[in-house]
Structure formats: C-alpha cells, structure tokens
Amino acid sequence: xxxxxxxxxxxxxxxxxxxxxxxxxxxxxxxxxxxxxxxxxxxxxxxxxxxxxxxxxxxxxxxxxxxxxxxxxxxxxxxxxxxxxxxxxxxxxxxxxxxxxxxxxxxxxxxxxxxxxxxxxxxxxxxxxxxxxxxxxxxxxxxxxxxxxxxxxxxxxxxxxxxxxxxxxxxxxxxxxxxxxxxxxxxxxxxxxxxxxxxxxxxxxxxxxxxxxxxxxxxxxxxxxxxxxxxxxxxxxxxxxxxxxxxxxxxxxxxxxxxxxxxxxxxxxxxxxxxxxxxxxxxxxxxxxxxxxxxxxxxxxxxxxxxxxxxxxxxxxxxxxxxxxxxxxxxxxxxxxxxxxxxxxxxxxxxxxxxxxxxxxxxxxxxxxxxxxxxxxxxxxxxxxxxxxxxxxxxxxxxxxxxxxxxxxxxxxxxxxxxxxxxxxxxxxxxxxxxxxxxxxxxxxxxxxxxxxxxxxxxxxxxxxxxxxxxxxxxxxxxxxxxxxxxxxxxxxxxxxxxxxxxxxxxxxxxxxxxxxxxxxxxxxxxxxxxxxxxxxxxxxxxxxxxxxxxxxxxxxxxxxxxxxxxxxxxxxxxxxxxxxxxxxxxxxxxxxxxxxxxxxxxxxxxxxxxxxxxxxxxxxxxxxxxxxxxxxxxxxxxxxxxxxxxxxxxxxxxxxxxxxxxxxxxxxxxxxxxxxxxxxxxxxxxxxxxxxxxxxxxxxxxxxxxxxxxxxxxxxxxxxxxxxxxxxxxx
Amino acid sequence: xxxxxxxxxxxxxxxxxxxxxxxxxxxxxxxxxxxxxxxxxxxxxxxxxxxxxxxxxxxxxxxxxxxxxxxxxxxxxxxxxxxxxxxxxxxxxxxxxxxxxxxxxxxxxxxxxxxxxxxxxxxxxxxxxxxxxxxxxxxxxxxxxxxxxxxxxxx
Numbered sequence: 001x002x003x004x005x006x007x008x009x010x011x012x013x014x015x016x017x018x019x020x021x022x023x024x025x026x027x028x029x030x031x032x033x034x035x036x037x038x039x040x041x042x043x044x045x046x047x048x049x050x051x052x053x054x055x056x057x058x059x060x061x062x063x064x065x066x067x068x069x070x071x072x073x074x075x076x077x078x079x080x081x082x083x084x085x086x087x088x089x090x091x092x093x094x095x096x097x098x099x100x101x102x103x104x105x106x107x108x109x110x111x112x113x114x115x116x117x118x119x120x121x122x123x124x125x126x127x128x129x130x131x132x133x134x135x136x137x138x139x140x141x142x143x144x145x146x147x148x149x150x151x152x153x154x155x156x157x158x159x160x161x162x163x164x165x166x167x168x169x170x171x172x173x174x175x176x177x178x179x180x181x182x183x184x185x186x187x188x189x190x191x192x193x194x195x196x197x198x199x200x201x202x203x204x205x206x207x208x209x210x211x212x213x214x215x216x217x218x219x220x221x222x223x224x225x226x227x228x229x230x231x232x233x234x235x236x237x238x239x240x241x242x243x244x245x246x247x248x249x250x251x252x253x254x255x256x257x258x259x260x261x262x263x264x265x266x267x268x269x270x271x272x273x274x275x276x277x278x279x280x281x282x283x284x285x286x287x288x289x290x291x292x293x294x295x296x297x298x299x300x301x302x303x304x305x306x307x308x309x310x311x312x313x314x315x316x317x318x319x320x321x322x323x324x325x326x327x328x329x330x331x332x333x334x335x336x337x338x339x340x341x342x343x344x345x346x347x348x349x350x351x352x353x354x355x356x357x358x359x360x361x362x363x364x365x366x367x368x369x370x371x372x373x374x375x376x377x378x379x380x381x382x383x384x385x386x387x388x389x390x391x392x393x394x395x396x397x398x399x400x401x402x403x404x405x406x407x408x409x410x411x412x413x414x415x416x417x418x419x420x421x422x423x424x425x426x427x428x429x430x431x432x433x434x435x436x437x438x439x440x441x442x443x444x445x446x447x448x449x450x451x452x453x454x455x456x457x458x459x460x461x462x463x464x465x466x467x468x469x470x471x472x473x474x475x476x477x478x479x480x481x482x483x484x485x486x487x488x489x490x491x492x493x494x495x496x497x498x499x500x501x502x503x504x505x506x507x508x509x510x511x512x513x514x515x516x517x518x519x520x521x522x523x524x525x526x527x528x529x530x531x532x533x534x535x536x537x538x539x540x541x542x543x544x545x546x547x548x549x550x551x552x553x554x555x556x557x558x559x560x561x562x563x564x565x566x567x568x569x570x571x572x573x574x575x576x577x578x579x580x581x582x583x584x585x586x587x588x589x590x591x592x593x594x595x596x597x598x599x600x601x602x603x604x605x606x607x608x609x610x611x612x613x614x615x616x617x618x619x620x621x622x623x624x625x626x627x628x629x630x631x632x633x634x635x636x637x638x639x640x641x642x643x644x645x646x647x648x649x650x651x652x653x654x655x656x657x658x659x660x661x662x663x664x665x666x667x668x669x670x671x672x673x674x675x676x677x678x679x680x681x682x683x684x685x686x687x688x689x690x691x692x693x694x695x696x697x698x699x700x701x702x703x704x705x706x707x708x709x710x711x712x713x714x715x716x717x718x719x720x721x722x723x724x725x726x727x728x729x730x731x732x
Numbered sequence: 733x734x735x736x737x738x739x740x741x742x743x744x745x746x747x748x749x750x751x752x753x754x755x756x757x758x759x760x761x762x763x764x765x766x767x768x769x770x771x772x773x774x775x776x777x778x779x780x781x782x783x784x785x786x787x788x789x790x791x792x793x794x795x796x797x798x799x800x801x802x803x804x805x806x807x808x809x810x811x812x813x814x815x816x817x818x819x820x821x822x823x824x825x826x827x828x829x830x831x832x833x834x835x836x837x838x839x840x841x842x843x844x845x846x847x848x849x850x851x852x853x854x855x856x857x858x859x860x861x862x863x864x865x866x867x868x869x870x871x872x873x874x875x876x877x878x879x880x881x882x883x884x885x886x887x
Contacts, residue, residue, distance in 0.1 A: 350791070686792070
C-alpha cells in the first residue's frame with residue numbers, strides 16, 4: 001500500500017467522523033440550537049471534507065462541498081436565517097454529501113439528478129449574501145433603508161444592480177491580522193497577500209503598531225497586520241477562498257465598500273505594484289489614518305455602517321472557532337487502533353480467563369491450596385486481576401450507539417419524502433454503550449425497521465387527521481441498558497398492526513392453519529415469519545425482498561431477540577434485546593444428566609428446591625408455585641433431549657428465570673455447581689445455530705459447556721418438531 | 733529448496749488416508765489442520781446422530797462428526813485409540829472421527845478417478861473421487877459436506 005493510499009484511507013475515516021459531526025450539528029440546528037459553536041462545527045465539518053477531497057482530486061465532492069460550505073457560511077455570518085426551509089435543504093445536502101463521500105471512496109459518481117437540484121437550492125440560499133447575485137431584493141433592502149437615513153432618494157436599486165454588473169465592480173477592504181498559529185501551520189502572509197493581488201488591483205497597507213521592541217520580540221510571534229483594498233471584479237467569496245485555510249488563525253474582516261467611494265478608486269494605480277517596502281507601507285498607514293476617514297465620510301457615508309454591521313459577526317465568527325478548537329484539545333487524547341489488534345487482545349484475554357479458571361479448579365481439586373492459604377490468596381488475586389483486565393479490554397470495544405442512531409434521520413427523511421408522510425423522529429439514550437460489533441451490525445436491522453415503521457406503521461397525513469391524531473407521525477428510537485443487556489426500541493404512533501389482515505395473509509400463504517387459535521400477541525409475531533410481507537403492493541421502500549424474518553435473524557445472530565407489541569390505533573413497538581458484548585457473560589453453571597450447562601445470570605431471578613405441595617400438573621405440563629404465582633416448570637434435560645422421561649422435580653433444583661416481556665418460567669436442572677464469568681464462544685462459526693442454546697463456552701475442566709437460551713426455553717415450541725419439520729429443507 | 737522444486741514438479745496432490753471400519757478414505761492434505769487423539773465430546777441437543785458433539789480445541793468450539801456414521805456405516809464407539817482429523821472446509825473447522833490414519837499419499841491427477849456410480853445416493857454426496865493405489869481403492873471425501881446444513885430460520 002502506498003503512502004498516498006494510506007492517507008486516503010485515513011481521509012475517508014475522518015470523513016466518516018466529519019459527516020457524523022455534520023449530522024449532529026445540523027440536527028441540533030434544526031432543533032433550534034443555532035449558536036455560533038454549533039454552526040461553526042457544521043461549517044468546519046464540510047470545510048474539512050472539502051479540503052481533504054481536494055487533495056485527492058475528487059472534483060464532484062469538492063464542487064458540492066464548496067457550494068454547501070458557501071451557503072453554510074451565509075448562516076455563519078448571520079446573513080441567512082436557519083429556518084425550517086433552509087435546514088431542510090441543509091439536511092438533504094448532508095445526505096448527498098454522504099453519498100458523494102461514499103462514491104469518492106468506492107470510485108463511483110453520484111448522478112447529477114441528485115446533486116443538481118440541491119446545488120441550485122443551496123446557491124439560491126447563498127445568493128442572499130453579497131458574494132452572490134447582489135441584485136436580489138433581500139440583499140438590496142438593508143442598503144436602501146440605511147440610505148434613507150442619509151440621502152433619501154439618491155441611492156436606489158438600480159445603482160446596486162450596476163454595482164454588481166458593472167465593470168468597476170465592488171470594492172472590499174480586507175483587514176488581515178495573522179496570529180502566531182497561522183505561521184506555525186506553515187501559512188505565509190506574503191503568499192496570501194500576493195494571492196490577493198491576483199484578484200485585482202490592490203492597495204496594501206501594513207500596520208506595525210503591535211511590533212514590540214527587539215528585546216521583547218518573539219521570533220515566532222505575529223505582530224504585523226495588513227489592510228488591503230481591492231478593486232476590480234472581485235467577490236467576497238473569492239477573497240474568502242484565498243484565506244480559507246488561514247481563516248481560523250487570523251483576524252479577518254472583509255468590508256464591502258460602496259461604489260461611490262470614488263476617492264479610493266484612484267488608489268489602485270499606486271498600489272498595483274505589490275513590492276512596496278515596509279517604510280512605504282508605514283508611511284501609507286499614516287496617510288490612511290488621517291486622510292481616509294475624511295475622504296470617505298462626505299463622499300458616500302451610507303454603505304459604510306451597513307457594511308460594518310455585517311463585518312462584525314464575521315469578526316466574531318472568526319474568533320469563535322479558535323475557542324472551539326481549544327475546547328477540543330482538552331478532550332482525552334485519542335489514538336487510532338486497527339480493530340483486529342483489539343480483537344486479538346480480547347481473544348488472548350479470553351484464553352487467559354479460561355486458563356485461569358482451569359488453574360483455580362485444578363488447585364482446588366488437588367487440595368494443594370486450602371482456603372485462606374497464601375497460594376489460594378494469590379490465585380484469587382490473579383482471578384481479580386484477570387477480570388479487571390478483561391473488563392478494561394472489553395471497554396475498548398464499547399461504543400455509544402450514537403454512531404448508528406445518527407444514520408437514521410436520513411433514512412427517515414428519505415422514506416418520509418418517498419411516502420409523502422410527515423414524520424417527527426426522536427432518539428433517546430444514544431450515548432448507551434455497547435460492543436462495537438453489536439453497534440455495527442445494528443445498522444441494517446434498524447434501517448429496515450425504521451423504513452417499516454414509516455411505510456407500514458404510520459398512516460398518511462389525511463388518515464391521521466381523520467383519526468384525530470396530529471398530522472405528523474412520530475417515530476422514536478431509544479436505547480437503554482437493562483439487566484446486563486441493551487434494549488433498543490423503535491416505536492411509532494401509527495395505526496398498529498392490522499391483525500385480521502396479518503392473519504389472512506398468514507393463512508393464505510400457508511404459514512398457519514386456517515383454524516389456528518392465536519392470541520393477539522402471537523398474531524403480531526406472525527409478521528416475522530419467513531415469506532411474510534404485508535405490503536399489498538410492493539413499494540420500493542420496504543418491499544425489497546427483505547422481510548422482518550431477515551431482520552429477526554440478524555438480531556438473533558447477535559444473540560438478541562425481537563419482540564413486537566402493538567395497540568390498534570396507537571402504534572407498534574419493536575423491541576430488540578441484545579447482549580452488551582459478544583465476548584463474556586456471567587453465568588450459573590448447572591448440571592443436567594452428565595452435561596454441564598450455563599444459565600445466563602442476568603435472566604435468573606431466584607433458585608429453589610421444589611416442594612411436593614408446590615407442584616401441580618397443568619394439562620400435560622408440570623407447574624410449580626413460587627412466590628405466590630404458578631409458573632410452568634420446564635425440564636431442561638427433557639426439552640433439550642438429554643433424557644427421554646421427565647426427571648423427578650423433587651430431586652432437582654428449579655431456577656426461576658425471566659425473559660423478554662417479563663415472562664417467567666422455572667427451569668428444572670439436576671444440580672447447581674456455582675457461578676462464574678464465561679467467555680462466549682460461537683457455536684455457529686463451526687457448526688450451526690442450535691435451538692435452545694445461545695452459545696458455547698469452555699468450562700473449568702477445559703471442556704465445552706453450552707449456554708442456555710432462556711427465552712427459547714420458554715417458547716412452547718417443541719424443538720424436536722421444529723428440527724424434524726425443517727429437515728427436508730436442511731437435507732441436500 | 734529441493735523439496736520445493738519437487739513439489740513444483742509434482743503435478744498431483746498429497747492426501748491423508750485414514751481407516752473407517754474396513755474401508756479407506758482420504759482428504760486433501762491442504763485441508764487438514766491437525767490430527768489429534770479422541771477426547772470426550774459435549775453433546776449438542778437435537779444434533780443428527782452422526783454429530784458426536786463439540787470439543788475444545790485450544791479455545792475453538794470444534795464439532796466432531798463420526799465419519800462412519802455419516803457415511804452410512806455403523807456408528808463408531810469412540811475409544812482413546814480413535815483419532816480426530818481436524819479439517820477446514822468452507823471456513824468452518826470440523827473434526828472427523830476415524831479409526832486411524834493409515835497413509836500419506838502422493839497422487840498424480842491421472843490416479844484420480846471420478847466417483848463410481850454407487851447405489852446409495854447419500855454416500856455419493858460425500859465422495860468426490862476414487863484413488864487407486866496399488867491394489868487399494870481409496871475414496872476421497874468432501875469435508876465440506878460432513879456437517880448438517882445450517883437451518884435457515886431458527887425461532
């Protein structure tokens with residue numbers, strides 16, 4: 001890989017971060033947070049992408065980013081009000097920018113139909129500033145009002161039109177005071193000044209007032225400032241472009257001077273030669289300080305206040321980013337590490353945990369270490385350290401779900417506009433942390449479920465109004481930690497699941513027998529069956545051949561579960577319950593027949609020995625009374641096929657477990673061996689998913705132990721039937 | 733170096749041959765990761781009869797298939813003298829329980845014959861060819877077909 005390729009990779013990684021910043025910032029702005037920090041962050045994000053893209057000659061991306069940035073600058077300068085309409089354009093532009101970055105990375109292009117309309121809208125918005133087509137009404141108005149104060153009739157729109165269209169063009173006064181950082185970043189004032197000279201005739205004056213005496217002079221300091229006046233056909237945007245990579249390291253104000261500032265027009269000849277000595281410049285400053293205001297005042301005082309008023313926010317804006325930059329430096333330093341390295345580390349720690357557990361067990365068995373002995377204390381210390389080490393390593397992989405949540409508003413916008421529905425999108429708990437693998441693999445199911453929620457869940461605005469609901473539907477995406485797992489919910493306030501229709505489809509497709517007796521809850525879950533799709537017409541939103549069954553599968557592949565709850569008329573909620581990490585689990589080690597199994601501690605409520613008076617038969621199944629309620633007693637050995645006949649409940653131990661939807665059952669096992677943290681090993685990687693089993697682990701004896709899938713144990717389905725029923729498909 | 737040259741000149745393949753009951757089978761040596769002794773397995777619920785269970789192979793969960801049973805012969809009764817041939821097939825690592833490893837064969841392409849028409853369809857699925865070595869006929873098995881298919885939807 002060449003050095004350039006590596007830089008390219010880093011650039012696109014950074015683009016991802018910038019795009020996230022952009023999305024966060026724009027979302028905040030759309031929510032009314034239009035303070036300078038937020039706006040600047042957004043501007044910086046686009047600006048950085050543009051800067052980097054230029055280096056890789058990504059023309060389309062640079063072009064779009066440039067226009068986007070120009071419009072953002074209008075907002076930043078306070079000239080464009082970030083209202084709903086403007087923010088809508090901005091958000092959609094961010095989407096296109098996203099696509100352009102992706103296209104740049106993968107070597108494609110984005111169709112012009114996607115970029116062109118937005119470019120036009122952005123330009124239209126940006127046109128309100130002086131850099132654009134100044135002939136627009138909104139631009140002219142403040143000028144003419146200001147004029148009224150002084151010379152009521154003399155200055156009108158016609159003049160302004162001439163100003164922009166005319167050959168003489170506008171004139172600008174650029175005040176440029178570099179800060180030491182500018183030089184530290186290898187920028188050079190001379191080069192910038194020379195660049196300005198290429199735009200048109202310039203008159204440059206140097207201000208050396210800040211220059212200290214030689215003994216106080218910092219050789220790396222910045223003491224000189226310049227005032228440059230440009231005439232000719234120049235726009236403010238052109239001037240800003242020259243300073244674009246220096247803007248945050250200098251005090252820069254650009255004032256538009258009036259057309260009638262005639263006295264100044266004569267100057268260009270004198271200033272045309274840029275090789276003026278400092279002495280000359282100093283002399284000119286003197287002249288400027290005394291002469292210029294006098295000359296300016298009487299000639300045409302009107303535009304000056306207006307221009308100054310505009311220049312002020314610019315100066316403020318120029319200062320703010322610097323403050324923002326300092327804030328950033330206060331954050332903890334960050335290094336980029338390739339994920340495989342972290343994973344290798346996690347694997348090794350996993351092995352260490354297993355080996356440590358085996359060691360402890362062997363020591364105990366050998367009787368060499370009595371409890372409380374020095375040897376045992378050392379082993380316990382080792383155990384504690386290993387666990388800390390493991391926790392720390394796992395924390396490296398933990399990431400807030402924010403990164404994936406942030407991609408969703410875009411999906412919402414796209415689907416909303418494609419379906420013509422009005423959607424308010426809310427996210428909660430986006431800082432909830434979960435393993436990176438989980439975060440990454442959430443994007444696809446979430447995208448699909450959000451599409452579904454809008455496309456199938458929410459009603460059209462007319463129907464909503466008719467039902468007495470607000471026109472705008474709401475989709476809420478939330479995340480929270482709950483008993484050692486992460487729960488992610490997607491809720492809509494739509495019509496809820498149409499159960500009779502679902503039932504009808506399921507029957508027609510032969511998914512359920514026509515006479516099946518199903519509870520409402522069971523009916524809702526039918527939409528997750530393979531081959532089920534409620535869309536009567538295949539829409540291009542949800543009808544992509546990917547059904548809820550695939551979503552369910554991808555969540556189950558993560559060791560998670562998906563449950564649907566729905567209230568007719570009030571909407572549906574899709575609840576995902578996922579493990580925080582795919583690597584470790586606290587478990588209770590139990591024995592069933594000759595095998596060792598692990599029950600996840602997070603789902604255990606209590607363990608108890610069933611008493612004869614608590615047992616009763618309900619139908620063909622056994623039930624046990626515990627804590628005042630009667631719950632099914634599931635014989636794990638029987639359910640998993642370890643034995644053919646039910647075990648005697650009185651000889652075993654019951655474990656009261658709680659699964660999704662707070663459903664509780666008691667699991668009957670033969671014996672409990674203790675608790676420990678186990679390293680989760682995939683059973684699927686080399687084998688295949690096993691119903692009733694969540695994963696595998698290595699036990700203290702160094703053998704494989706299986707981890708029980710508590711929720712699957714609760715399902716009424718018989719695994720035997722399930723397996724047999726699938727065997728024709730499974731066989732070759 | 734000379735071995736490298738020999739290998740380059742040798743246009744065939746190397747196979748590991750093993751015994752299952754009275755028969756001999758072989759797999760491409762490149763697919764074999766290691767050969768290890770039998771260790772007791774952990775049974776997998778609802779597994780087909782030929783899947784003996786899983787073992788811990790240095791932290792990896794390794795399913796073990798009783799080759800005899802898989803090929804339609806009587807199920808093996810594993811003893812410490814049995815051997816597990818660890819093979820990698822289509823990204824999965826699996827163990828094949830065999831009676832013993834019998835040979836390492838260097839075979840040229842012309843020694844490899846296509847699988848004969850055997851009445852039993854099931855066996856045919858697993859046999860990708862037959863090698864004639866001396867008077868022996870050794871069937872080459874396809875390790876990737878040893879595990880049961882993944883179930884599509886597990887709910």
